[in-house]
Amino acid sequence: xxPRRPRRKDEIILLTTLQEVLxxxxxxxxxIPAFNIDNLEGPEALVEAGEAENxxxxxxxxxxxxxxxxxxxxxxxxxxxxxxxxxxxxxHLDHGVSYEQTVLCLRAGFTSVMYDGSHHPFEENVRxxxxxxxxxxxxxxxxxxxxxAISGVEDGISHKNVNLVDLQEVxxxxxxxxxxxxxxxxxxxxxxxxxxxxxxxxxxAACRALGTPPLVLHGGSGTPDDMIRKAIQLGIRKVNVATExxxxxxxxxxxxxxxxxxxGMYRQAKTNMYELAxxxxxxxxxx
Ligand SMILES: [Zn+2]
Numbered sequence: 001x002x003p004r005r006p007r008r009k010d011e012i013i014l015l016t017t018l019q020e021v022l023x024x025x026x027x028x029x030x031x032i033p034a035f036n037i038d039n040l041e042g043p044e045a046l047v048e049a050g051e052a053e054n055x056x057x058x059x060x061x062x063x064x065x066x067x068x069x070x071x072x073x074x075x076x077x078x079x080x081x082x083x084x085x086x087x088x089x090x091x092h093l094d095h096g097v098s099y100e101q102t103v104l105c106l107r108a109g110f111t112s113v114m115y116d117g118s119h120h121p122f123e124e125n126v127r128x129x130x131x132x133x134x135x136x137x138x139x140x141x142x143x144x145x146x147x148x149a150i151s152g153v154e155d156g157i158s159h160k161n162v163n164l165v166d167l168q169e170v171x172x173x174x175x176x177x178x179x180x181x182x183x184x185x186x187x188x189x190x191x192x193x194x195x196x197x198x199x200x201x202x203x204x205a206a207c208r209a210l211g212t213p214p215l216v217l218h219g220g221s222g223t224p225d226d227m228i229r230k231a232i233q234l235g236i237r238k239v240n241v242a243t244e245x246x247x248x249x250x251x252x253x254x255x256x257x258x259x260x261x262x263x264g265m266y267r268q269a270k271t272n273m274y275e276l277a278x279x280x281x282x283x284x285x286x287x
Contacts, residue, residue, distance in 0.1 A: 014079060016088035018112035018142035018238075019180040021056040022214040024088075025237040031217075031284040034058040034092065035277060036242035037074055038065050042249060045270040047081045047089070049277035055285055056088035058112070058238060061105075063095055075108040092144075094240070102132045106139055114144040118185070122169055129177045137178070144238075147173055148185025150218045164200055171210050181238060182207075183216040191243050193222040201234055208235035216240065221247075225283055232284065239284050248272040 021032045033050075037043045037059050050057040059081075061074045075091060082089045092112040093105045102113040115132040117125030129145045136143045148165025165184040174182070184207055186200045197219075207215060214237035220228065221244035228239065252269030259265070281287075 014082040014089075015091050015109070015111040016056065017140065017180075018058065018090050018092060018144065021058065021088055021090055022142075022181060022237050024056060026214060028285075029232070030286055031232045031237050031239045032056055032058055032090075033277070033281050033284050034060050034094075034216075034238050034240040035245060035280075036060050036062050036065075036094065036240070037078070038062075038068075038070065038246070040077055041266050041270050042245070042273060043074075043077050043081055045273040046245075046277050047085050047087070049274045049281060050087045050089075051085060053278055053281040053285065053287075054087065055281045056090070058090040058092050060092040060094040060240065060242075061110075062242065063097065066101075071104070072108055075105075075110065079109060090142075094242075095146075096132070099128055099131050099135075102143075103135060106136060106141055110141060112142040112144065112180075114146070114183070116146045116183075118146040118149040118163075118183075122172075126173060126177060129173075129179060133178050142180040144181040144183060144216060145173070145177060145179040146183040146185075150183065150185050150188055150190060164203060165207065167203070167206055167210065170207050170212060174210065174212055179213055181214050181216050182212050183218055184212075186217075188217055188219040188223070190219045191221065192247070193219075197223055197227065199223075199227055199231065201230060204231060204234045204236070214238065220244070220280070228283055229286070232286070239280075241280055244280075245273055245276060248276040 025032050035046045059078050078091045091110045095116040096102045105113050117128045133143045149163040163185045186204050187198045215235050216238040217236045218240045220239040220241040249269045252272035256265045256268045
């Protein structure tokens with residue numbers, strides 16, 4: 001047991017921290033879904049799916065939404081949904097690009113921030129991650145860090161090479177950075193896979209054996225179900241899904257655009273996203 005972290009209850013009482021939901025995942029040997037949100041209709045559909053499956057959700061705001069000017073709106077939407085639902089909701093920053101951006105999210109009421117320094121030299125990643133952890137933990141907010149940059153394109157950020165996490169770096173990193181979750185590159189990629197991904201399960205198991213915090217799998221879109229199940233068995237406790245949800249939503253819009261029924265279009269888009277989210281939740285929960 002570490003020291004009790006002070007919490008600003010007035011700001012985050014309705015929301016849950018990443019640390020709290022990952023504890024549930026650890027205890028049950030499951031993974032909590034981290035679903036990207038970009039608009040009003042998406043989070044509404046996702047929370048309905050979470051309620052139907054009685055599963056906590058991590059709703060994540062990514063760099064695409066932030067670049068589109070949506071950070072504060074999306075934070076407000078998640079807080080409002082949290083006031084109306086019984087399932088635990090985490091408001092999470094995905095792939096935070098700087099210490100300053102994570103501080104902005106602390107101010108906006110996020111209960112979890114990811115700082116992704118995996119593209120920087122190791123020492124810099126350690127230094128910046130430590131700064132983020134110190135600030136976030138001071139106000140009871142959880143932190144996810146990353147080692148071994150994850151390839152593929154997400155929100156316009158592209159990394160071509162598959163980057164497998166270095167076990168020695170994992171050991172050094174967790175010795176000095178008190179993060180609540182760790183994303184690791186094990187051959188996973190962002191976006192939809194063109195072929196079958198080649199996940200390095202031995203490396204995942206070896207990370208876990210080092211006594212890491214709960215591990216995170218990015219790039220959950222298009223990864224075969226059996227690979228996801230195996231990753232969860234080996235210690236993945238949070239799986240990120242963005243692209244596949246957006247595709248489902250857009251397909252709903254495309255299928256109904258000719259009907260010129262404004263709300264009907266969004267209904268179909270939400271239904272598509274809801275159904276896919278329920279499928280993912282059941283998979284991650286081992287149902
Ligand atoms: Zn990611």
